[in-house]
Amino acid sequence: MSSDLKELKKIEKDADQCMKCGFCSFFCPVYQEEHTETSVARGKNFLVKEILKGNQEFTPEMGEIIGKCLLCKRCVANCPSKTQIDRVVVGARAQMVKDKGLGFIKDFAFRKVMSNRKAFGRYVKLASKFQWIFPKGEGNIRHLPDFLKALGQGRHIPAIAKTFLRDQVEEVNKPQDGKEPKMRVGYFMGCATDFIYPELGKKIIDFLTKRGIEVVVPKEQNCCGAAIYFSGDFETGRKLAKDNIDAFKDVDYIVTACGTCSSTLKDYKVYLPDNEDQQKAYEEFGKKIKDATEFVVDVMKVNLDELKLKKEFEGKTATWHDPCHLIRYQNIKEQPRAILRALKGLKFAEMPNADLCCGMGGSFSVYHYDLTKKIADKKMAGIKATNADIVVTACPGCMINLIDNVARSKMPQKVHHLLELVE
Amino acid sequence: MIKESLIGEFEKIVGKENVLTSKESLKAYSYDGTSSWIHEPDVVLFPTSTAEIAAIMKIANAEKVPVTPRGGGTNVSGGSVPIQGGIVLALAKFNKIIRIDKENMTATVEPGVVLMDLNMALAREGLFFPPDPQSFLGATLGGIIAENAGGPACVKYGVTKQYILGLEVVLPTGDVINVGGRTLKNVVGYDLTMLFVSSEGTLGVVTKAELKLNPMPPARKTIMAVYDDVAKAGENVFRVLENGVIPNKIELLDNWVINRIEEMMPMGLPKDADAVLLFETDGIPEAVEKETEKIVEIAKKYGATDVRVAKDQAEADKYWLARRAGFAAVFGKAPTVFAEDVTVPRGRIPDLIRKCKELAKKYAVEIVVLGHAGDGNLHPSILTDIKNKDHYDRAVKAMDEIIEGAVELGGVISGEHGIGLEKQKFFRKIENPKVIDIMKGIKALVDPNNIMNPGKIW
Ligand SMILES: Cc1cc2nc3c(=O)[nH]c(=O)nc-3n(C[C@H](O)[C@H](O)[C@H](O)COP(=O)(O)OP(=O)(O)OC[C@H]3O[C@@H](n4cnc5c(N)ncnc54)[C@H](O)[C@@H]3O)c2cc1C
Ligand code: SF4
Ligand code: SF4
Numbered sequence: 001m002s003s004d005l006k007e008l009k010k011i012e013k014d015a016d017q018c019m020k021c022g023f024c025s026f027f028c029p030v031y032q033e034e035h036t037e038t039s040v041a042r043g044k045n046f047l048v049k050e051i052l053k054g055n056q057e058f059t060p061e062m063g064e065i066i067g068k069c070l071l072c073k074r075c076v077a078n079c080p081s082k083t084q085i086d087r088v089v090v091g092a093r094a095q096m097v098k099d100k101g102l103g104f105i106k107d108f109a110f111r112k113v114m115s116n117r118k119a120f121g122r123y124v125k126l127a128s129k130f131q132w133i134f135p136k137g138e139g140n141i142r143h144l145p146d147f148l149k150a151l152g153q154g155r156h157i158p159a160i161a162k163t164f165l166r167d168q169v170e171e172v173n174k175p176q177d178g179k180e181p182k183m184r185v186g187y188f189m190g191c192a193t194d195f196i197y198p199e200l201g202k203k204i205i206d207f208l209t210k211r212g213i214e215v216v217v218p219k220e221q222n223c224c225g226a227a228i229y230f231s232g233d234f235e236t237g238r239k240l241a242k243d244n245i246d247a248f249k250d251v252d253y254i255v256t257a258c259g260t261c262s263s264t265l266k267d268y269k270v271y272l273p274d275n276e277d278q279q280k281a282y283e284e285f286g287k288k289i290k291d292a293t294e295f296v297v298d299v300m301k302v303n304l305d306e307l308k309l310k311k312e313f314e315g316k317t318a319t320w321h322d323p324c325h326l327i328r329y330q331n332i333k334e335q336p337r338a339i340l341r342a343l344k345g346l347k348f349a350e351m352p353n354a355d356l357c358c359g360m361g362g363s364f365s366v367y368h369y370d371l372t373k374k375i376a377d378k379k380m381a382g383i384k385a386t387n388a389d390i391v392v393t394a395c396p397g398c399m400i401n402l403i404d405n406v407a408r409s410k411m412p413q414k415v416h417h418l419l420e421l422v423e
Numbered sequence: 424m425i426k427e428s429l430i431g432e433f434e435k436i437v438g439k440e441n442v443l444t445s446k447e448s449l450k451a452y453s454y455d456g457t458s459s460w461i462h463e464p465d466v467v468l469f470p471t472s473t474a475e476i477a478a479i480m481k482i483a484n485a486e487k488v489p490v491t492p493r494g495g496g497t498n499v500s501g502g503s504v505p506i507q508g509g510i511v512l513a514l515a516k517f518n519k520i521i522r523i524d525k526e527n528m529t530a531t532v533e534p535g536v537v538l539m540d541l542n543m544a545l546a547r548e549g550l551f552f553p554p555d556p557q558s559f560l561g562a563t564l565g566g567i568i569a570e571n572a573g574g575p576a577c578v579k580y581g582v583t584k585q586y587i588l589g590l591e592v593v594l595p596t597g598d599v600i601n602v603g604g605r606t607l608k609n610v611v612g613y614d615l616t617m618l619f620v621s622s623e624g625t626l627g628v629v630t631k632a633e634l635k636l637n638p639m640p641p642a643r644k645t646i647m648a649v650y651d652d653v654a655k656a657g658e659n660v661f662r663v664l665e666n667g668v669i670p671n672k673i674e675l676l677d678n679w680v681i682n683r684i685e686e687m688m689p690m691g692l693p694k695d696a697d698a699v700l701l702f703e704t705d706g707i708p709e710a711v712e713k714e715t716e717k718i719v720e721i722a723k724k725y726g727a728t729d730v731r732v733a734k735d736q737a738e739a740d741k742y743w744l745a746r747r748a749g750f751a752a753v754f755g756k757a758p759t760v761f762a763e764d765v766t767v768p769r770g771r772i773p774d775l776i777r778k779c780k781e782l783a784k785k786y787a788v789e790i791v792v793l794g795h796a797g798d799g800n801l802h803p804s805i806l807t808d809i810k811n812k813d814h815y816d817r818a819v820k821a822m823d824e825i826i827e828g829a830v831e832l833g834g835v836i837s838g839e840h841g842i843g844l845e846k847q848k849f850f851r852k853i854e855n856p857k858v859i860d861i862m863k864g865i866k867a868l869v870d871p872n873n874i875m876n877p878g879k880i881w
């Protein structure tokens with residue numbers, strides 16, 4: 001093989017951690033549906049090691065295998081050897097993109113999606129709006145964030161907003177009481193909030209400025225890059241990282257209400273660095289990133305008892321879905337629950353398997369929608385068991401998938417972002 | 424290599440999606456929980472019924488194709504590695520719990536049911552299946568039966584064979600037989616059920632099992648005792664038992680393991696202790712209280728420097744998590760690890776530990792001890808590196824002597840992991856040739872063409 005295996009060598013140590021105990025199979029949502037070794041961390045890891053040893057090539061099937069991972073980290077959280085399979089999988093994808101080009105991984109499945117003319121039309125339209133990220137051409141369609149690509153395929157998905165958030169908000173938002181700001185915070189929108197949930201963005205700006213914080217919304221901010229670098233396109237990932245680092249200077253914190261974005265921004269340092277300068281820059285940047293849930297509870301230390309529940313949720317029962325990117329990537333578990341429990345007038349019911357991945361997994365759900373549906377069915381069973389009126393979470397990516405599956409299962413629940421509940 | 428035309432036959436039996444032949448898939452079924460054995464099969468099949476398995480076996484037998492059953496692939500003796508190629512019969516999709524009978528306290532399961540899934544279903548009914556191999560997250564009932572697995576709780580409850588009432592087995596010829604039954608007592612000729620338990624997949628495929636269950640004990644307590652000498656900990660094990668208390672678990676961690684666990688997940692284990700014993704008692708609350716008191720008293724009397732009773736389940740869970748992390752701690756620290764499975768009569772535990780310490784000095788290798796002290800199954804593990812020839816050779820010698828030492832103490836070479844490929848050389852050396860002949864005779868009778876998991880045990 002002519003490959004230098006540079007990206008793979010970076011994760012060789014992670015791959016070597018695995019002692020092949022097979023415990024991950026119990027936790028892996030994909031294995032639990034397919035029951036095959038190649039679905040789960042142990043098998044993926046073994047095959048990646050085979051590539052490192054020169055016994056295996058990046059074949060199309062190998063692409064399928066490393067593609068078929070939700071990156072949900074359930075295996076990692078429960079691995080006795082602490083094997084970081086997310087790094088192994090992402091590193092392998094990066095190596096593959098480097099050696100074979102991005103199309104190689106995605107072409108097959110992508111063609112399936114593309115053959116749907118109507119869906120294709122929507123991609124093109126959306127892609128045209130993405131010009132600020134990517135140069136024109138078919139390539140940028142491939143780079144659409146995954147949840148946008150998930151449109152079509154007969155899904156129940158919220159409509160694209162008429163006016164994007166970036167066109168609705170000011171760049172600088174002073175505290176509403178007119179006083180000197182307590183803090184200067186950068187707000188990172190994230191694509192889903194920008195294009196689909198602009199109201200959520202306005203909500204968080206309002207929430208913060210009401211409490212004496214100055215919020216800046218740099219227009220140069222870009223996509224967080226999750227969809228892109230988790231697919232292995234590290235080159236574009238690094239470009240986005242640079243854009244975002246440059247966009248947010250002179251702020252105390254960078255806050256986002258998207259769990260995937262907050263984890264992705266924090267983790268540039270885990271996946272992307274190619275040299276020491278980048279490592280340092282990513283680490284520095286990561287320190288400033290706060291997910292909205294942890295920002296409210298741990299940094300602002302808002303007195304939760306004073307939070308007011310919006311009228312429309314009065315008397316309702318809420319259940320909480322843990323986004324993988326919050327609970328396992330950022331260890332954020334208690335903060336959102338503390339908020340839900342504190343909201344007077346709202347009942348909180350813990351669902352069984354709250355930490356189970358919803359099945360979205362970024363590009364996973366585009367290429368393996370059937371599996372997504374099966375995994376989501378288990379999530380739906382958990383929601384049903386609570387008899388809740390609303391499903392609350394803090395990641396627009398999960399929201400899109402939950403809305404789709406609640407509707408598909410003909411369930412009555414509405415899906416909300418945690419901050420939508422608060423006055 | 425398997426004949427191309429057979430693949431089509433198999434597809435007709437189990438469906439195209441249940442036949443894997445790609446290079447990548449075959450690699451993913453070339454290993455199990457061991458580090459030293461790897462061999463690819465020619466095809467992986469996922470049957471989901473007894474009839475499918477019978478049909479597959481008929482073809483395999485006629486064509487003399489090796490068949491290796493595979494459950495969770497968690498065994499640590501090379502048992503599910505298809506060492507002669509052929510078919511891997513992957514049973515992971517044949518995994519329904521057919522019935523839980525509360526009245527008779529039995530369960531009927533398909534072989535691919537994962538132990539943890541069974542435990543969760545039983546807990547909802549107030550029942551439990553006592554054998555508790557620590558691989559419960561991955562191990563299947565088929566593999567557990569084929570290896571006669573047992574875990575910490577065997578001090579009080581015994582191992583798998585005590586909980587198997589009956590089995591349905593597909594023989595290598597494709598014939599289906601039922602052995603045993605659904606009753607607690609059963610003396611109808613030879614006890615063939617026991618023949619299949621611990622047969623390591625060499626005599627047939629277990630396709631259904633009738634399990635004996637216990638009621639879930641309503642209370643449990645964990646006690647941690649600390650020792651400044653690992654041999655004293657070993658002695659404590661039988662002191663507790665001879666004083667009339669049978670805890671359901673007694674597990675041992677030595678100083679090295681304690682320190683690695685503390686590095687991995689700091690949880691306040693005493694780092695300077697030479698060894699720690701973890702006890703668990705279970706049963707009705709009053710008895711558990713009394714037994715706990717008694718264990719604390721005896722541990723103190725026989726040299727424990729500190730004894731702690733976990734104040735709640737959370738603290739107890741922490742200790743048991745540490746115990747489970749023990750294996751990972753060992754494997755994560757050296758490129759090659761010999762995890763031995765020797766088992767000695769309980770009273771000889773201190774002798775075995777002393778022996779390990781001597782050998783560690785003699786061969787200048789690290790030998791760590793962690794294991795099911797309650798049943799004398801100690802898992803001394805030697806850390807080495809196959810690439811460092813000199814060190815590796817010393818480690819091999821140390822291992823040989825541990826095994827000889829254990830046998831001299833009246834023990835056996837494997838308590839729970841089985842012979843598979845890993846222990847063959849010791850099996851041949853230590854087992855009486857007449858006994859091996861009887862086993863081989865049984866094998867030839869049941870499997871005339873030697874197609875069931877060939878190459879294993881002897
Ligand atoms: C971290 C770790 C901890 C462990 N702890 C313990 C422990 O505490 N106690 C213990 O006893 N073991 C332990 N083991 C070993 C292992 O988990 C057990 O041997 C277990 O019973 C294997 O089950 P499995 O489903 O993974 O079987 P596999 O590994 O797939 O197969 C084991 C053997 O059974 C055969 N087999 C599988 N299914 C069938 C079937 N349906 N019919 C016929 N033959 C079949 C296979 O051919 C093979 O020979 C541990 C392993 C690991 C990795
Ligand atoms: S749980 Fe961890 S060590 Fe065990 S097989 Fe999975 S990745 Fe490997
Ligand atoms: S990250 Fe999730 S989907 Fe991927 S191997 Fe681990 S458990 Fe399975």
